[in-house]
Amino acid sequence: MTNLDRSAEPRVERDEARRDDELVARTLGGDASAFSRLVERYQRPVLSLIYRMVRDPARAEDLAQEAFVRAYERLDTYEPGRKFSSWLFKVAHNRTIDELRKKTLHRVPLEAESDGDSWEVLEAPEDSASPHRRYEMGETARAIADAFGRLSESYREVLSLRFEQELSYAEIAEVVGAGLSTVKVRIHRARKALARELERLGVDAPEKFAP
Amino acid sequence: MPHDHPSREHRRSHDETAHDETPLRASAAAFLAAERAEDEAAAETALRGFFRHLPSPAPAADFAARVLRRTDLRTLPADLARPARAWVTAAILATGLALAVLLPAAHLAVVRIDWVGAFAGSMVAIAGWLGGWIVSLFTAFDEIVLFGRAASVLGRAFRLVAASPQVLVALTLISAVTALLLRMLAELVHTPRKAHAPS
Numbered sequence: 001m002t003n004l005d006r007s008a009e010p011r012v013e014r015d016e017a018r019r020d021d022e023l024v025a026r027t028l029g030g031d032a033s034a035f036s037r038l039v040e041r042y043q044r045p046v047l048s049l050i051y052r053m054v055r056d057p058a059r060a061e062d063l064a065q066e067a068f069v070r071a072y073e074r075l076d077t078y079e080p081g082r083k084f085s086s087w088l089f090k091v092a093h094n095r096t097i098d099e100l101r102k103k104t105l106h107r108v109p110l111e112a113e114s115d116g117d118s119w120e121v122l123e124a125p126e127d128s129a130s131p132h133r134r135y136e137m138g139e140t141a142r143a144i145a146d147a148f149g150r151l152s153e154s155y156r157e158v159l160s161l162r163f164e165q166e167l168s169y170a171e172i173a174e175v176v177g178a179g180l181s182t183v184k185v186r187i188h189r190a191r192k193a194l195a196r197e198l199e200r201l202g203v204d205a206p207e208k209f210a211p
Numbered sequence: 212m213p214h215d216h217p218s219r220e221h222r223r224s225h226d227e228t229a230h231d232e233t234p235l236r237a238s239a240a241a242f243l244a245a246e247r248a249e250d251e252a253a254a255e256t257a258l259r260g261f262f263r264h265l266p267s268p269a270p271a272a273d274f275a276a277r278v279l280r281r282t283d284l285r286t287l288p289a290d291l292a293r294p295a296r297a298w299v300t301a302a303i304l305a306t307g308l309a310l311a312v313l314l315p316a317a318h319l320a321v322v323r324i325d326w327v328g329a330f331a332g333s334m335v336a337i338a339g340w341l342g343g344w345i346v347s348l349f350t351a352f353d354e355i356v357l358f359g360r361a362a363s364v365l366g367r368a369f370r371l372v373a374a375s376p377q378v379l380v381a382l383t384l385i386s387a388v389t390a391l392l393l394r395m396l397a398e399l400v401h402t403p404r405k406a407h408a409p410s
Contacts, residue, residue, distance in 0.1 A: 032279060039275040047274075048267040057268040064270070068278040137233045141266050144235055148265065163255070164262035191254070195246045204240035 020084035028075055035075075039068050042085060045165055046092045052160040053096050053153050063099055067092040086171045089161065093175050100153065147197040155190035162187055235264035309340035317393055326394060333389035337382060 020041075026034035046067055051060035071091045078087050148156065154176075161172045173183045198204075238260035245254035271277070313336040317329070 035282070036275050036279055039278050043270040043274050047270050051268050060268060061271065061274070065274070065278050065281060069281045072278075072282045137235075140233045140236050141264075144239055145266055159258070160262065163258040164265075166259070191246065191258070195243055198239050198243050203236050204243045 017081075017083060021080040024075060024078055024080065024084065027072070035072060038084075042088055043068075045085065046088060049089060049157070049160050049165060050092055050096050052156045052164070054100070055149050063096055064092065067095040070095055083171060085165070086167060086174055089165065089167070089175045090177075093157070093177075143201060144198070144203065147201045147203075148194065150197050151190060151193050154186065155193055158183060158187050159190045159194065233264070235261065238264055305340045309336045313389075317396070326390065329393045330386055330390040333393070334382065334386035337385055337389065341382075 020038070023034045023038045023041075027038065043064065047060055047064040050063045050067065051057060054060050054063065067088075071088055074091070078084065151159075158172060158176065161167045161175060162169075167175065169180055169183050169187075172187075173180045176183065178186070238257050242254055242257035242261055245251075245257050313332065315332055317332075
């Protein structure tokens, strides 16, 4: 989806938007369960976006919670009819950027970052695979995630918003508070940077690839 | 990266075979191939696949419950919690401000028996009370007191008041009544003094 024309959106998306607006209205009316449903609905994408930016699962979870609390406090500023997820991502973006600027977030070296307990909370791909196979997949995932992690935080964010959260360019511009052309250029450069990192890792050359 | 592992050598040789490719690596390779071929659609599809397989943390089972606890939703209805705080803050700040201005007005009325001064003082106090109340209400809502924002809100509030004849009339009437009350207070204070004055 590359434009904000709501009429061009699929019906499912419009229904979801209506449902979100209804939950927001109920929350503003004091219905705690409605906000709980909103949190449950968006906890995964919000957590994922923040994690892509900070690359620390524990810190990401804490920031995601704070983002939801902030969203709740400012729920009356959300304009019904707009895309709730974009508004929420903007809140999450602002909260994370505040944190990154304020505390110069502790950047864990890549070796340590992909090691230890924090990695264990990450979802293991294909639970049905054998332990050996899962270990191998984990190693590959670590190497590729590290390559992704070497991109700048702003590149990781726009790539996640575009290809993981599937936002349009206009929506991404709204979330990150930048112009449309800036966002397009940033995504283009982010893709080139990711390609360079993956190439360096040798993902498409078995003889080179050594996670 | 993890260090040596018993199966590392075996794994490495295993990696060198094509059938070992993981979905994440496959999508990464597909993305690279599409980028080289400058195939925009294929690159975007591959990147979507890449992110589907890129590990991300799962929210804790009690994530939503913890958020709810932090927002106090279980004990305070959403539409009352913040406004209640805002109203209390606004009332305290505005009353303090109004009293600070009313004291000199009362002094003028009671001690100097100055009608005009008391009227002007009352008007300033009431306008200050309204302005202070509006500003503190807005700033309390945002929970961040920004001077610039407060000044802009105050400016808007006064423009609103100045543009409304009803508000101006009401403000004048309330100020006159306040001044009258202060004047009556002055009479009460001064009359006993006169009664006890030596003839």
